Amino acid sequence: MFIEIKHGSGGRPTQELIKEILEIYRDQSVNDLEDCALIENGIGVTIDGFTVSPRFFPGGDIGKLAICGSTNDLAVRGVRPNYVAVSFLIEEGLPKDELFRAVDSAYRVSKELDVKFIAGDTKVLPKGQADGIYITCCALGQSVTDRPWGVNELSPGDVIIATGPVGQHGALIAALRYGLDVDELESDCAPLWPLMEPLTKIPGVKCARDCTRGGLGTVLCEWAEGASLGIEIDEDLIPLTRQVISLADVLGFDVLHLACEGTAVIAVDPDCLHEVLSSLKEKAPLCAVIGKVTDEHPGIVGLKTSIGGMRVVDMPLGEMVPRIC
Amino acid sequence: MFIEIKHGSGGRPTQELIKEILEIYRDQSVNDLEDCALIENGIGVTIDGFTVSPRFFPGGDIGKLAICGSTNDLAVRGVRPNYVAVSFLIEEGLPKDELFRAVDSAYRVSKELDVKFIAGDTKVLPKGQADGIYITCCALGQSVTDRPWGVNELSPGDVIIATGPVGQHGALIAALRYGLDVDELESDCAPLWPLMEPLTKIPGVKCARDCTRGGLGTVLCEWAEGASLGIEIDEDLIPLTRQVISLADVLGFDVLHLACEGTAVIAVDPDCLHEVLSSLKEKAPLCAVIGKVTDEHPGIVGLKTSIGGMRVVDMPLGEMVPRIC
Numbered sequence: 001m002f003i004e005i006k007h008g009s010g011g012r013p014t015q016e017l018i019k020e021i022l023e024i025y026r027d028q029s030v031n032d033l034e035d036c037a038l039i040e041n042g043i044g045v046t047i048d049g050f051t052v053s054p055r056f057f058p059g060g061d062i063g064k065l066a067i068c069g070s071t072n073d074l075a076v077r078g079v080r081p082n083y084v085a086v087s088f089l090i091e092e093g094l095p096k097d098e099l100f101r102a103v104d105s106a107y108r109v110s111k112e113l114d115v116k117f118i119a120g121d122t123k124v125l126p127k128g129q130a131d132g133i134y135i136t137c138c139a140l141g142q143s144v145t146d147r148p149w150g151v152n153e154l155s156p157g158d159v160i161i162a163t164g165p166v167g168q169h170g171a172l173i174a175a176l177r178y179g180l181d182v183d184e185l186e187s188d189c190a191p192l193w194p195l196m197e198p199l200t201k202i203p204g205v206k207c208a209r210d211c212t213r214g215g216l217g218t219v220l221c222e223w224a225e226g227a228s229l230g231i232e233i234d235e236d237l238i239p240l241t242r243q244v245i246s247l248a249d250v251l252g253f254d255v256l257h258l259a260c261e262g263t264a265v266i267a268v269d270p271d272c273l274h275e276v277l278s279s280l281k282e283k284a285p286l287c288a289v290i291g292k293v294t295d296e297h298p299g300i301v302g303l304k305t306s307i308g309g310m311r312v313v314d315m316p317l318g319e320m321v322p323r324i325c
Numbered sequence: 326m327f328i329e330i331k332h333g334s335g336g337r338p339t340q341e342l343i344k345e346i347l348e349i350y351r352d353q354s355v356n357d358l359e360d361c362a363l364i365e366n367g368i369g370v371t372i373d374g375f376t377v378s379p380r381f382f383p384g385g386d387i388g389k390l391a392i393c394g395s396t397n398d399l400a401v402r403g404v405r406p407n408y409v410a411v412s413f414l415i416e417e418g419l420p421k422d423e424l425f426r427a428v429d430s431a432y433r434v435s436k437e438l439d440v441k442f443i444a445g446d447t448k449v450l451p452k453g454q455a456d457g458i459y460i461t462c463c464a465l466g467q468s469v470t471d472r473p474w475g476v477n478e479l480s481p482g483d484v485i486i487a488t489g490p491v492g493q494h495g496a497l498i499a500a501l502r503y504g505l506d507v508d509e510l511e512s513d514c515a516p517l518w519p520l521m522e523p524l525t526k527i528p529g530v531k532c533a534r535d536c537t538r539g540g541l542g543t544v545l546c547e548w549a550e551g552a553s554l555g556i557e558i559d560e561d562l563i564p565l566t567r568q569v570i571s572l573a574d575v576l577g578f579d580v581l582h583l584a585c586e587g588t589a590v591i592a593v594d595p596d597c598l599h600e601v602l603s604s605l606k607e608k609a610p611l612c613a614v615i616g617k618v619t620d621e622h623p624g625i626v627g628l629k630t631s632i633g634g635m636r637v638v639d640m641p642l643g644e645m646v647p648r649i650c
Binding site for chain 2: 002017025041082085088104122126323
């Protein structure tokens with residue numbers, strides 16, 4: 001048995017691999033279905049490795065992505081990002097200028113978020129034992145919600161919101177790798193904390209997640225399975241750009257499996273829906289209600305299609321494009 | 326200008342690269358010359374990337390090394406390791422068995438230290454874009470000393486202790502890579518917290534460091550430069566095994582530049598020397614006083630040689646063997 005590319009998809013095979021790893025750590029792990037762990041004093045911690053190829057792309061680069069990707073895992077848990085610890089694995093022969101461009105853009109987004117760089121490490125790998133640069137970022141912060149947001153808070157009737165068009169990052173990276181024209185498509189790579197912070201003051205917000213590897217579909221499957229509840233979303237309500245629709249069409253990808261790097265999905269109590277949407281609209285004008293949580297078909301995500309049918313949404317079973325983040 | 330193997334040595338070129346990175350982060354970094362940062366509530370944080378080749382070696386493997394290496398950075402700061410967040414970059418085609426052997430030995434040392442696994446990430450890289458497995462580990466813990474140990478605490482007259490024979494890990498990995506007979510040599514890879522914990526109750530302990538990449542010589546240079554004080558060590562007092570001496574001889578390496586992964590150097594007030602040595606002797610019978618801090622020749626480390634002379638110790642200027650940790 002060997003590790004295959006599909007184990008990095010973020011979908012079903014990744015889940016299974018992680019389950020096997022956690023099985024070894026059974027009595028020494030704090031595992032609560034979230035990407036960000038909460039330890040004492042409400043401190044939130046997450047870690048993420050970034051290997052994106054190409055390293056520089058419209059809308060971002062590996063440095064910006066490392067800070068956004070890791071701090072977004074905190075933001076969607078209602079945790080204010082305060083610190084990052086960053087480890088660089090660099091391939092011998094990388095132009096120093098490329099390293100510093102990536103560090104500089106990591107710096108700019110850290111500055112914007114007022115996140116401090118507290119620890120770092122650099123290792124250099126001989127040529128051919130890495131591809132350019134890989135960055136692992138551990139982000140730490142302070143939980144500021146009364147109750148931590150999480151899968152365990154979901155209940156039937158909760159409304160599901162997408163904060164913006166989905167799949168932009170995944171579609172862009174796939175298009176670049178296949179040599180397709182990306183038109184005006186940009187990655188949505190952006191910090192989510194500015195969007196999430198005002199929501200931490202609204203008690204009816206239940207659960208949120210950034211839709212990275214595996215896309216919106218995978219997040220909703222994890223929620224449905226984790227909460228043993230059903231989720232129903234409506235194809236016509238999912239915010240999508242014209243470019244993502246046509247790229248997914250050309251490449252044969254399901255838009256629900258395309259990664260976002262600055263777009264979140266949020267579950268809220270219907271009583272606070274208006275307040276949440278008002279708050280989001282300022283910075284995320286394309287946010288939209290896309291579905292709801294239900295006590296029917298527990299563990300299953302259903303998609304109402306445009307032509308009136310209903311299909312089951314699953315996590316990806318393989319990897320569409322490796323190294324998207 | 327390109328990144329070269331020497332930038333990963335842990336010596337002078339690494340210091341310069343890190344300085345350039347920190348220069349970009351000037352107003353957004355918490356940098357106090359230590360490998361472990363202290364944030365609010367006495368929480369200590371460190372991050373380390375591990376790429377060691379071979380992945381399995383006498384005395385340890387990449388999994389054990391990742392937990393020891395990262396938690397040791399906390400231990401030498403007087404910080405009890407409590408949590409690890411671990412990120413795996415895996416090359417497609419790695420036998421799953423090898424991944425699980427590494428995870429299993431990471432688990433065993435975590436269990437021994439009662440360190441909890443709080444967050445993880447796995448990414449899979451296409452064949453040829455990594456070599457087997459790289460692990461980045463962020464360790465978190467609680468400072469338990471009255472004053473944090475650190476370079477700023479050093480004063481003239483402090484006595485310098487090595488907790489055990491130096492250079493074992495570096496000599497072993499170099500020998501394996503050059504295909505030399507390693508005899509009964511084992512890596513010293515081990516957690517330092519069991520050794521350091523009793524010292525946290527002794528007020529005269531000033532500063533400690535695990536002598537990883539760059540070896541004992543590099544740590545002492547960093548101390549002398551960081552504290553603007555001189556350091557003098559005596560060649561005859563440095564604990565060394567017969568195997569390390571002969572391997573260093575054959576390979577032309579300076580033992581002061583060979584990495585340790587379970588051996589620390591500690592600076593203590595002479596008033597508490599007896600108490601510190603009594604505490605260390607139990608678990609580290611080969612610990613030894615090797616020198617002292619002085620107000621002469623600030624910034625310079627001097628080595629009294631066996632033949633009666635004195636030579637300046639510097640950090641390595643190049644990389645002896647890449648991927649030792």
